Amino acid sequence: MSPDIDIPSLIARRKPGYSLEAPFYASQQLLDLDIDVIFGRHWFFAAVEPEIPEPGDYVTVTVGPHSVILLRDDDNAVRAFHNVCRHRGSRLVLDRKGFVGNLVCPYHQWTYDLSGALVHAESMSACFEKSRFGLKPVHVRSLAGLLFICLADQPPDDFEEMAAILEPYLAPHDLRGCKVATQIDIVEDGNWKLTIENNRECYHCGGHPELLCSLFHFFGYAANDVSPSQRAYYERFERVHEEFVRIWQAQDLPYEPVEKLSGRATGFRTERLALDGPGESYTMDAKAACRRLVNGFTSPRLGSLHLHTQPNAWYHFLGDHAVTFSTLPLAPDRTLLRTTWLVHRDAEAGRDYDLDTLTQVWRATNEQDGTFVGNAQRGIGSPAYEPGPYSPAEYMVDQFCTWYIERLSAHRPR
Ligand code: FES
Numbered sequence: 435m436s437p438d439i440d441i442p443s444l445i446a447r448r449k450p451g452y453s454l455e456a457p458f459y460a461s462q463q464l465l466d467l468d469i470d471v472i473f474g475r476h477w478f479f480a481a482v483e484p485e486i487p488e489p490g491d492y493v494t495v496t497v498g499p500h501s502v503i504l505l506r507d508d509d510n511a512v513r514a515f516h517n518v519c520r521h522r523g524s525r526l527v528l529d530r531k532g533f534v535g536n537l538v539c540p541y542h543q544w545t546y547d548l549s550g551a552l553v554h555a556e557s558m559s560a561c562f563e564k565s566r567f568g569l570k571p572v573h574v575r576s577l578a579g580l581l582f583i584c585l586a587d588q589p590p591d592d593f594e595e596m597a598a599i600l601e602p603y604l605a606p607h608d609l610r611g612c613k614v615a616t617q618i619d620i621v622e623d624g625n626w627k628l629t630i631e632n633n634r635e636c637y638h639c640g641g642h643p644e645l646l647c648s649l650f651h652f653f654g655y656a657a658n659d660v661s662p663s664q665r666a667y668y669e670r671f672e673r674v675h676e677e678f679v680r681i682w683q684a685q686d687l688p689y690e691p692v693e694k695l696s697g698r699a700t701g702f703r704t705e706r707l708a709l710d711g712p713g714e715s716y717t718m719d720a721k722a723a724c725r726r727l728v729n730g731f732t733s734p735r736l737g738s739l740h741l742h743t744q745p746n747a748w749y750h751f752l753g754d755h756a757v758t759f760s761t762l763p764l765a766p767d768r769t770l771l772r773t774t775w776l777v778h779r780d781a782e783a784g785r786d787y788d789l790d791t792l793t794q795v796w797r798a799t800n801e802q803d804g805t806f807v808g809n810a811q812r813g814i815g816s817p818a819y820e821p822g823p824y825s826p827a828e829y830m831v832d833q834f835c836t837w838y839i840e841r842l843s844a845h846r847p848r
Pocket residue numbers: 519520521522523524539540541542543544
């Protein structure tokens with residue numbers, strides 16, 4: 435068994451502008467701390483409302499020892515409960531998703547309604563009070579259809595402030611009016627923070643030929659960071675961006691970057707991005723993958739609304755679809771990446787969109803990113819690893835690590 439790591443010293447030694455020390459990525463002790471502090475005491479992205487469109491629909495989300503049921507109740511409200519029976523603790527719901535009339539425990543059939551109230555418990559004594567044994571609720575909020583949960587008794591109080599800022603950006607994309615076209619889970623062979631860090635920069639985007647058919651390479655770059663060989667490409671990007679600004683302004687679509695990635699419990703960043711070529715979608719020809727646009731948009735040439743939320747997610751909202759990404763730790767060196775593609779709820783596969791075309795770019799990009807993350811994990815596992823310096827274009831990685839260290843410090847282990 436490895437000796438205990440001195441976590442307060444590790445936190446205190448963090449050098450801004452450099453990657454984190456190896457134990458942050460490799461040790462079970464740190465993963466346990468991440469699950470306790472980061473996932474246990476902060477809002478994190480769990481699902482989208484279209485995963486549970488009808489009363490009785492549910493999904494489960496697992497992180498460390500926690501399993502949470504998110505369901506739609508009979509009043510169409512979203513609720514979340516710990517997936518733990520109040521009798522002798524059995525997991526209540528065993529599937530990842532499904533539909534229920536009531537929640538019936540598979541062990542002794544204690545039965546809960548969709549509000550979490552215990553409604554049936556066979557052969558209990560006369561003095562048994564069912565009302566004392568409802569399911570334990572979990573805090574849940576919907577931000578324009580994105581479902582966030584918080585496992586703490588007292589969640590951070592800045593969620594509503596984030597929601598007020600982001601609602602005007604997200605509302606035009608009407609996520610609640612969408613359906614899930616498909617959802618794909620993959621497991622990356624790296625720590626969950628490496629998956630997020632990899633997402634927070636485009637310094638590596640040369641490794642994504644499919645994505646670069648539509649995405650300009652300059653996400654996270656300031657004009658000064660662009661190399662001479664990229665200058666003409668950057669100037670084209672600036673011209674296209676100006677065209678898109680006129681499109682966004684004409685449609686009253688908020689587009690200015692908002693960046694609140696650290697210095698607060700609930701960190702986030704959004705920005706509307708110009709896309710290359712036709713500028714419509716993340717496809718190989720940058721044209722819309724779904725001809726039924728979301729929310730009655732009349733033109734798909736809208737670029738991409740880009741969103742990050744700490745600790746575990748990123749999202750893209752386009753004229754023809756949306757795609758969400760959530761990461762959940764499985765082990766110090768294994769991370770679940772769940773990608774969900776959404777289209778207008780009336781769009782039909784085969785008629786309005788082809789699923790392969792819709793998903794091709796991000797399936798390829800996820801696979802490439804998984805390789806980058808796995809390679810980083812293996813390198814960090816070597817005694818030769820030491821934290822290395824970020825480029826200016828990686829400032830959002832630095833911001834993620836700053837947020838992470840701030841949050842560990844705020845809940846310093848005793
Ligand atoms: S543990 Fe659920 S009914 Fe017994």
